[in-house]
Amino acid sequence: MNPSFSRPLLIAAAQTTVVAHDVTRNVQTHLAFVRAAAQEGVQLLVFPELSLTGYELPQLAAHVVDAEHALLAPLRQAARDHGMTLVVGAPAPPVRGEGLPAIGAWVLNADGSVALYRKRHLHGSEVQFASAGADDSLVLSLADTPTGLAICADATHPEHANAAATAGAVLYASGALISEQGYGPESAQLQGYARDHAMAVLLANHGGPSGGYVSAGRSAFWAPGGALVVAAPGAGDCLVLAQRDRNGSWSGRVVPVLPVDAAA
Structure with a gap:
């Protein structure tokens, strides 16, 4: 018998197309996704890796933000206004x-x-432009759900997911930039974590090219045990929604989101 949960949980991956270096425009895209997610009742919305800037490694230092940065202010306000937790990608000060x-x-x-x-785990040329985090895992209560956060290559290291599970994560949420070539093996790893650690896994991938990589899209959610519940069919802007009912069963669906210009 499934355990009883106090209330349904609705989480989502925001599969966004990012404009390189145009952080102001990307903030507006994020806000459009937040509004679309709020209409669905989403409680936790996860964006891809470096979603506010694009995966533009040589320019990381030019776009560092802190908690009080003006660029985060409208997103912080939107989180408060909609009672929603957001996880957004942006360069940050080193440890x-x-x-x-x-x-x-x-x-x-x-x-x-x-x-x-x-x-925590840098990949390839990232070591030339970025410093690694110090935490083997970070598990936070997001939407009343113990959530282990990952960023792209973190999830290719099994010890990272294991550390999150050991720390009590029941959801492992990864913001990523995964190409078509890498999607097969990396999604298989994520599904394996859901199976081996009995925790839900959410992937938020880019919806379009960034930093010279062509993203596969196909953001997805796997239920505890490893069953694929929902995945975007490819690239493009959309929300990938996953809902847990009071009995612990999961369901999902994909909701297209209009680009900012089209929405205007």
């Missing part, structure tokens, strides 16, 4: 405040508080 910036996942909570996870 000790000196040296290369970190690749950050900024957690903007519905109560106005802010938390930060820094990418």
Whole structure:
């Protein structure tokens, strides 16, 4: 018998198309996704890796934000207005405040508080432009759900997911930029974590090209045990919704989101 949960839970991956270096425009795209998610009743909305800037490694240092940065202000306000927790990708100060910036996942909570996870496992040329985070895992209560955060290559290291599960995560949420070539093996790893650790897994992938990579899209959600509940059919802008009912059963669907220009 499934355990009884106090209320249904609705989470979503925001599969966004990002414009390189145009953070102001990307903020507006994020706000459009938040509004679309609010119409569905989403409680936790996760964006891809470096969703506010694009995966533009040479320019990381030019776009570092902190919790009080003006660019985060409208997103923090939107989180409060809609009672929704947002996880957005942007460069962050390094762990000790000196040296290369970190690749950050900024957690903007519905109560106005802010938390930060820094990418632990850097990949390829990232080491030239970014510093690694110090936490083997970061598990936060997001939408009343113990959630382990990951950023792209973190999820290719089994010890990262294991650390999150050991720390009590029942949801593992990864913001990523995964190409078509990498999608097969990396999605198989994510599904394996859902199976092996009996935790839900959410992937928020880019909806279009970024930093020279062509994203596969196909953001997805796997239920505890490894069953694929829902996935976007490909690239493009959409919400991938996953809902848990009071009996612990999961269902999902994909909702297209109009680009900012089309919405206007």
